[in-house]
Amino acid sequence: ETGVTQTPRHLVMGMTNKKSLKCEQHLGHNAMYWYKQSAKKPLELMFVYNFKEQTENNSVPSRFSPECPNSSHLFLHLHTLQPEDSALYLCASSQVGTSGGASTEQFFGPGTRLTVL
Amino acid sequence: GDSVTQMEGPVTLSEEAFLTINCTYTATGYPSLFWYVQYPGEGLQLLLKATKADDKGSNKGFEATYRKETTSFHLEKGSVQVSDSAVYFCALTLYGNNRLAFGKGNQVVVIP
Numbered sequence: 351e352t353g354v355t356q357t358p359r360h361l362v363m364g365m366t367n368k369k370s371l372k373c374e375q376h377l378g379h380n381a382m383y384w385y386k387q388s389a390k391k392p393l394e395l396m397f398v399y400n401f402k403e404q405t406e407n408n409s410v411p412s413r414f415s416p417e418c419p420n421s422s423h424l425f426l427h428l429h430t431l432q433p434e435d436s437a438l439y440l441c442a443s444s445q446v447g448t449s450g451g452a453s454t455e456q457f458f459g460p461g462t463r464l465t466v467l
Numbered sequence: 468g469d470s471v472t473q474m475e476g477p478v479t480l481s482e483e484a485f486l487t488i489n490c491t492y493t494a495t496g497y498p499s500l501f502w503y504v505q506y507p508g509e510g511l512q513l514l515l516k517a518t519k520a521d522d523k524g525s526n527k528g529f530e531a532t533y534r535k536e537t538t539s540f541h542l543e544k545g546s547v548q549v550s551d552s553a554v555y556f557c558a559l560t561l562y563g564n565n566r567l568a569f570g571k572g573n574q575v576v577v578i579p
Contacts, residue, residue, distance in 0.1 A: 354510075356510075381565055392569055392570070392571045392572070393556070393569045393572075395566065395567070398565070398566065400565070406566070440510050440511065442511075444565055446565045455499075455501055455513050455516055455560075456513075456565075456567055457513070458503075458510040458511040458512070459510050460508075460509050460510040461509070461510045
């Protein structure tokens with residue numbers, strides 16, 4: 351049990367569908383992250399939320415839309431995806447110091463395996 | 468920028484063999500260093516960490532020592548088991564920055 355849960359674990363969608371990935375952390379952390387893991391490519395950081403505010407968007411296409419309603423929940427809304435978006439999407443959380451000090455390690459969820467047809 | 472480099476290619480070895488996975492880093496400050504492990508079908512799990520020079524992280528028989536002079540954090544295990552088959556990622560984060568920089572990962576396959 352990692353303390354970070356993700357649903358669904360597997361998702362198959364067509365290019366015209368709209369779906370959402372959900373992440374919930376039970377660790378009391380104040381920062382959450384979305385990563386994309388594709389075959390034979392390094393882990394890609396997509397979005398960072400600190401204290402519910404988005405602080406980073408690594409040039410992610412607008413067909414991916416994150417939402418962080420509170421410090422425990424993170425969503426990734428998907429629409430009009432492309433087949434190359436098929437990947438494992440990982441959520442993570444960590445505790446960040448309020449003055450920008452040292453952060454602890456990130457804790458990862460099990461991921462959502464997304465297939466776009 | 469800050470980055471992590473892991474040795475190329477998968478690692479295949481027999482049960483009870485000695486495992487070493489090399490990791491070197493480039494950083495402008497003094498990073499904390501991590502090894503994460505990803506078992507088949509799962510997310511990443513923290514395996515061990517070290518936050519300052521000469522620190523040794525250890526867990527489940529794995530060890531890694533933070534070597535500032537060689538900017539390295541090599542992962543070692545003296546006797547691997549089939550259950551150690553997984554992908555291993557080296558990563559770093561800088562003080563005051565909550566972004567993790569990951570290496571490309573190494574697939575480790577342990578044969579009975």
